[in-house]
Amino acid sequence: MKVLICGADGQLGRCLLQHYPSHWQVTATNRAVLDITDPYRVKALIEKTHPHFIINAAAYTAVDLAEDDPEHAKAVNTDGVKNLAIAAKNCGAGILHISTDYVFDGDSSSPYTEDTPANPLNIYGKTKLDGELALSEILPDSLIIRTSWLFSEYGNNFMKTMLALSGKNTPLKIVSDQYGCPTYAGDLATAIIYLLENHVKPGLYHYCGNTPVSWYQFAEFIFEQSYKAGLLHLPQTLQAITRHEFGRPAKRPARSVLSNKKLADMMHIPDWHNAVIKVIHQLKSERQE
Numbered sequence: 001m002k003v004l005i006c007g008a009d010g011q012l013g014r015c016l017l018q019h020y021p022s023h024w025q026v027t028a029t030n031r032a033v034l035d036i037t038d039p040y041r042v043k044a045l046i047e048k049t050h051p052h053f054i055i056n057a058a059a060y061t062a063v064d065l066a067e068d069d070p071e072h073a074k075a076v077n078t079d080g081v082k083n084l085a086i087a088a089k090n091c092g093a094g095i096l097h098i099s100t101d102y103v104f105d106g107d108s109s110s111p112y113t114e115d116t117p118a119n120p121l122n123i124y125g126k127t128k129l130d131g132e133l134a135l136s137e138i139l140p141d142s143l144i145i146r147t148s149w150l151f152s153e154y155g156n157n158f159m160k161t162m163l164a165l166s167g168k169n170t171p172l173k174i175v176s177d178q179y180g181c182p183t184y185a186g187d188l189a190t191a192i193i194y195l196l197e198n199h200v201k202p203g204l205y206h207y208c209g210n211t212p213v214s215w216y217q218f219a220e221f222i223f224e225q226s227y228k229a230g231l232l233h234l235p236q237t238l239q240a241i242t243r244h245e246f247g248r249p250a251k252r253p254a255r256s257v258l259s260n261k262k263l264a265d266m267m268h269i270p271d272w273h274n275a276v277i278k279v280i281h282q283l284k285s286e287r288q289e
């Protein structure tokens, strides 16, 4: 199967490159090779490579910066997806696209299913939702996977930010009134491959780690395990704060817990706690090299 991966330098892109099966013929593109905001380059590359499937892992993911740069966020997260959809349709290629829990407002106390109406609170979430809608309109047979709170050994993510901020004498202030489901990007990559290999029915699916936590609880687990594994030499003290106290430009949903039941009925969704421990050991061995 010929597969084109967009955004291959991002954390999900890198996990996909690590896990794809040997019978896939992959064209991996980063922004320099294929800027998805350029419809001409998108059309030319898709016509040249003629993929059976396009996995779109490219996105504008800077949630706060998007508030001051909505045109850029829309260009990538909405118009870029449209460009891929139009070119894919003309070439008979399928698309698997990744979206986010931030399409929800977080006001619900029960997990969000694929049928729950979206209502994004910030520019990032709005541009991602518009990308989903554009794709469904142009290529209704696409696969859209919404995920949340991605972490991995690669790129920028909450786990790596926490480890980078550790080691100071003062407690780290962490938001304790926002809840979601951490998801290991390597597990998501494996799930994406499984879905394509098994020709899952097109449509919208939620994929996330199983246990919801606050950012504070997530940080607590990361630091406990990092200390236990010897990645950190001293325990890290934390101070719980509210989203309001943290005061960031973009509003975040209070409880963007996704229900992954639709996919969990088809596949095993591994526990994210084990993945945190695995990433800690990976980072430790990289430090020792």
Ligand SMILES: NC(=O)C1=CN([C@@H]2O[C@H](COP(=O)(O)OP(=O)(O)OC[C@H]3O[C@@H](n4cnc5c(N)ncnc54)[C@H](OP(=O)(O)O)[C@@H]3O)[C@@H](O)[C@H]2O)C=CC1
Binding pocket: 006, 007, 008, 009, 010, 011, 012, 013, 030, 031, 034, 035, 036, 037, 056, 057, 058, 059, 060, 061, 076, 080, 098, 099, 100, 101, 128, 146, 147, 148, 149, 150, 151, 155, 156, 157
């Ligand atoms: N990170 C998270 O917590 C979550 C992410 N998601 C979604 O999952 C997907 C993967 O996220 P993740 O791997 O974390 O994201 P990253 O930010 O790690 O990677 C995104 C990649 O997209 C690239 N990119 C940005 N603009 C363009 C463009 N115009 N053309 C081509 N490539 C571009 C970036 O390149 P460059 O660095 O050069 O800009 C980057 O390599 C995204 O759709 C994201 O919205 C969903 C929920 C949670």
Ligand SMILES: Cc1cn([C@H]2C[C@H](O)[C@@H](COP(=O)(O)OP(=O)(O)O[C@H]3O[C@@H](C)C(=O)[C@@H](O)[C@H]3O)O2)c(=O)[nH]c1=O
Binding pocket: 061, 062, 063, 064, 100, 101, 102, 147, 148, 149, 150, 157, 158, 161, 165, 172, 173, 174, 175, 178, 215, 246, 252
């Ligand atoms: C650096 C830092 C962050 N935080 C909190 C604030 C914030 O609500 C939370 C996470 O911050 P981040 O900037 O890592 O994450 P954020 O941009 O909110 O993360 C989101 O990214 C996009 C792409 C998604 O699609 C979402 O699923 C989600 O993962 O961590 C602290 O509490 N203390 C700190 O010192």
